[in-house]
Amino acid sequence: MHKQSFDITIKNLSKIEGHTDLDVVVKDGKVTSAKLRIDENKRFFTTAAIGKPALGIHQVVSRICGTCSIAHLMCCIKCVENAFSVQPSEQTVKLRDLLLYGLNIRDHAMHLYLFCLPDIFGKDSVLDFADTGYEHDLVHKAFDVKGAGNDLCVLVGGRAVHSPFPQVGGFMKIPKKEDAKRIAKRLREIRGSAIEFVDIFLKKDFKFYSETMYISLRNDRFSYQDGDLTTSDGLCVGHANFRDHLQKFVVPYSQAPGFEFRGRPYVVGALARMNMNRDTLHRDTRRDLARALAVFPSDNIFHNNLAQAIEIVHCIDSSIELLEAMEFVEEPRLVIKPKKSEGIGVLEAPRGTLYYHLHIDDDGKIEFADLVIPTSQNQIKMDKDIGALVQDRMDKGMKKEDLPLEIEKLIRAYDPCMSCATHFLKVRWR
């Protein structure tokens, strides 16, 4: 095995969001190449944005991604508000927190319970779980947690995908207090199940350690929508300067670019947030998940899934508190006067830091758009880790036939989103 030469090719990887292929080349027992080819056809959203009104552009860019559309929508709105110096109301900020909590519950639950859970149980699919007993109950609980996140998104955003209610300056429609109480009750009912899933991901023994720099927003309430951009090296970067620290790379075999921060690969996402911000999680989450939280900080990329499972509980706890405390009052719509300007928007999408930069002309139309997507930021590290994982497993005597599943598990730990990663235009081919 150690001195073998072979190729591993996985076409159209399953149980991830979007289309991607993988090629690994092994010569004389050494990995010589590992290439994750993000194969989602480009749709040129940053070009399509040009000439469109800034006040409505969030609904266009929402279509970059089905699963994390709410993150694109909210980041774009923040960016336009930054450009037009709009200050959203306290209630709007809370509603946005709720919408992002709902997104994270729904999105993490789909990824963890439908895509990753079968790996833990040695099954191909959630469809293969037993029709009775423990496995059956677990699938029920998975859909209940996911459904509660979906319902929270519908309550606040009007729909879980491409939500129609969020606007620049506020929300088109405010939830009713009685509906908020109903969702809070539902979240209380599924909280125990979400904790049960944390235990499952805590007990799984998938391991791949790789020293990494992490980047995420940091604030005092583990909110996904504001805070300082910080690195695990202790650097704090202003939103306006973030892009200056990034180097964008054309990945010749992939339809998506990669990024490095000051010349180093880095990782964004739940693991980054948990490594750096776990002290700001909701107090009930910290109280009930102390054993799982003791795992962090961690350089085991499989702990990204554990971090996602913990984030679901944090989002449930934070949402219950907001839903039960808020009054949900109608507010007058802000009058926003478009002007020639430039805006930056940054937030934490489920898969990591999302960055928007827009230039707006005198007529309030977009004249330039630049986006930095979580999956693109993780791509260079993910490629390196795939090669290193194959080498590590071969050195430990793993059979060649078992390597593809091992690679797939690693990629699902990273939780890439290919639709998001291929929106771009601004690169130069050589």
Next chain:
Amino acid sequence: MWAMGKKLRIGWFTFTCCEDSSIIFVEMMNRHFFEWKELLDFRHCKMLKSKNAFDQFDVAFVEGAISNDRDKAKLLEIRGKTKYLVAIGSCACTGGPSAQRNTFPEHLKVKIEPFLKKWDLYKDVLRLDQVVVVDDKVDGCPMVEQKFLAVLDKYLVEFGVKKAEAKLPGTKSG
């Protein structure tokens, strides 16, 4: 509703799109998973399983638009293996938003041209019925859930997986 042993053999495929309707499909499982598990044979559904069959389908649900020869060849292959093909979501039914570049002004078309060449992408993105016969359309961005359920129900009845719902006396059809 009751299952009669037989299952509807379905495939779920995606091309150029944001997969929002696939997400809606998965979100609908919050309420329908156990019912669908009884009624549907998921022959091919990359979001849910790795071991997918690409043999014969009663109904293929196809999301996304067609951007290049590879997409086109795959769609033709799917058409050859399915009795019915249903276009899912806006990109499959109308081309857009993926087809928004079809109507770019000339100066933007010039900007994206090197990328079209580099990745062998068509000059214009195609909706599904520009490539194959489409039997049903579930439009919407993302797809409209009720319309999807109605189309699914229609094929469940047609293939004898489920009996038609009896109409209550006095109710009007349509």
